[in-house]
Amino acid sequence: MPARFEFLGPLKQLVEGQDVVEVEATSVGGALEELQQRYSELSKRLLAEDGTLHRHINIFVNEEDIRFRENLQTALTAGDQITVISAIAGG
Amino acid sequence: MTTSARTADRPLDWYNRYARHIALEEVGESGQLALNAASVLVIGTGGLGSPVAYYLTAAGVGTLGLVDFDTVSLNNLQRQILHGTSDEGRPKVQSAWETLREINPEVTVRLYQEKLTTANALDLVKEYDLVVDASDNFNTRFLINDVCVQAKKPLVFGAVLQFAGQVTVFTQEEDCGCYRCLFPEAPPPELVPTCAEAGIFGVTPGVIGSLQASQVLILILSRSGHQAGKILKNRLLVYDGKEAAFRTIQLARNPECPVCSQPDFDFRQVEYLDTCVIPSSSETAKRTKVQQVDLDIAMVES
Numbered sequence: 001m002p003a004r005f006e007f008l009g010p011l012k013q014l015v016e017g018q019d020v021v022e023v024e025a026t027s028v029g030g031a032l033e034e035l036q037q038r039y040s041e042l043s044k045r046l047l048a049e050d051g052t053l054h055r056h057i058n059i060f061v062n063e064e065d066i067r068f069r070e071n072l073q074t075a076l077t078a079g080d081q082i083t084v085i086s087a088i089a090g091g
Numbered sequence: 092m093t094t095s096a097r098t099a100d101r102p103l104d105w106y107n108r109y110a111r112h113i114a115l116e117e118v119g120e121s122g123q124l125a126l127n128a129a130s131v132l133v134i135g136t137g138g139l140g141s142p143v144a145y146y147l148t149a150a151g152v153g154t155l156g157l158v159d160f161d162t163v164s165l166n167n168l169q170r171q172i173l174h175g176t177s178d179e180g181r182p183k184v185q186s187a188w189e190t191l192r193e194i195n196p197e198v199t200v201r202l203y204q205e206k207l208t209t210a211n212a213l214d215l216v217k218e219y220d221l222v223v224d225a226s227d228n229f230n231t232r233f234l235i236n237d238v239c240v241q242a243k244k245p246l247v248f249g250a251v252l253q254f255a256g257q258v259t260v261f262t263q264e265e266d267c268g269c270y271r272c273l274f275p276e277a278p279p280p281e282l283v284p285t286c287a288e289a290g291i292f293g294v295t296p297g298v299i300g301s302l303q304a305s306q307v308l309i310l311i312l313s314r315s316g317h318q319a320g321k322i323l324k325n326r327l328l329v330y331d332g333k334e335a336a337f338r339t340i341q342l343a344r345n346p347e348c349p350v351c352s353q354p355d356f357d358f359r360q361v362e363y364l365d366t367c368v369i370p371s372s373s374e375t376a377k378r379t380k381v382q383q384v385d386l387d388i389a390m391v392e393s
Contacts, residue, residue: 008329008338009255010289019334045282056278063341083340085329087274088252090286091139091227091296 001078003031008085014042028059028082029072046084056087108195109151117319118312123151125315127197130154131307132216134207134235135225136187137161138286138296139249139303141173143223146304147198148191152311154199155191156219159183160206170293207231209359212238221245221310223303227286229277230363236270237358239263240351245310246270249303252284254292254332256299259342260306260323267324268344269351276368295332302328 002022007015015021016039025031036043046057052071053059059066060083066074076082112118112126129152133140136159147155163171163178163186171183178186184202191200205211207226212234216222222244224235232250239246239261246261248270261269305320312319329338349369350356361369 008331009257010252010283054278054282055276056274056283058273060340065343067345068343083338085257085327085340086283087229087278088250088255088257088283089227089229089232089277090250090252090289090291091135091137091225 003076003078003080003082005031005035005082005084008083009088011045011084011086014045015039025076027072027076028061028066028074031076031082032072045086058085059083060085108197112150115319117317119317122312122315122317122319125317126308126311127151127153129221129311130156130219131221131223131311132156132158132219133223133225134158134231135227136171136173136183137167137225137227138170138251138291138293139225139227139300140187140223141171142297142300143225143249143304143307144173144187144191145194146301147307148195148200150304150308151195152198152307154201154219156201156203156215157184157187158203158205158207158215159187160204170291170296172297207234209234209361209363212358213242216242216244219244220314221247221307223307224248224250225300225303229283232270233277233361234358234363236261237350237356237361240269241356241358247303247306247310249296249299251291251295251299252286253289254295256295256302256330256332258299258302258306258323258328258330259326260310262310262322262324263351264324266344268342269348271350271369272345272348273327273342275345275349292332295330298330298332302330 002024005021005023023031023034025034046054048054061074062081109123112123113120131147131152133143136157161183163174163181163183165179167174173187173190182204184204188200188202216238222239224232224246226232243263245263249258261267306323309320310322325342327340327342329340346352
């Protein structure tokens, strides 16, 4: 069973507006590499030049912030729910 | 005509004005009095600040501080409902005050036609019970977060872009994270567009600002012993206007947060430009502390 990614808010545009994107991968970083093959703008918007997650982006694996786990090395298992959000500032 | 029994020595108009609150078991007379005694600083009187100020004024929050340096533009009016066509070019705080005093003249409204800066932020924030972030840029949002952490003022956060919105509450309690726990730094400007660049569906700030106002009122009530509802503490409410859907994401305090986990953090050491990076301890030691300047604030009280 693949992991299920949800990109919320403006980030949804990165995956062509899809509600859920399914990925077979063993880590969050691996999943993002896989998604990059499908969606060319994705890495640039989520990752800094050094390959780390931009600090205005948050990824939650089953509601847990990957910054408090192993960042992009955080392991994925079948059926994990991954939520990706970006800081926004408009008012 | 009032629907509640008059039980104390308060004017009949008070019972009439707040009858629907008083009728609520979760509010009642004592809750309404708590709202009347509260003071709230609203930073920004635009898309978010409009519904926030409208509802807090109508609810009878005793004192509202409004901070906004800007003037009304025609392109504001699609969403910034405090202001009208004839207000174009006028200070937003002035326009806001004129609207609000018509809704509820019993509310004291203090106007600060100023930019929020490291020089004035602490003096402003410490005068109020809690703060609402209704600003429109990352620099101001990080400054608001950092000064509220330092002053230990509860912060009701809201932000919008296009059809999306976010709401949460940073209570400044030991077990509650801050905005920097969630997003440590602002994005490079080219990666997250502003509303001017990307657009904003006019009602989006109406939804999010109304939720902020609701959280403010519930927070005031809960702090005065009334169980009116749940606070979005350590929870981020995410709104998708295209899907008419809400999601709640569980948040956690970052034990290594450079702001809320550092007892000696001083927001005046931070340059709130671009990415709002917290300087390292060695950089902090070298940096000359920003001079506190006397406030020069245009203040009007109704």
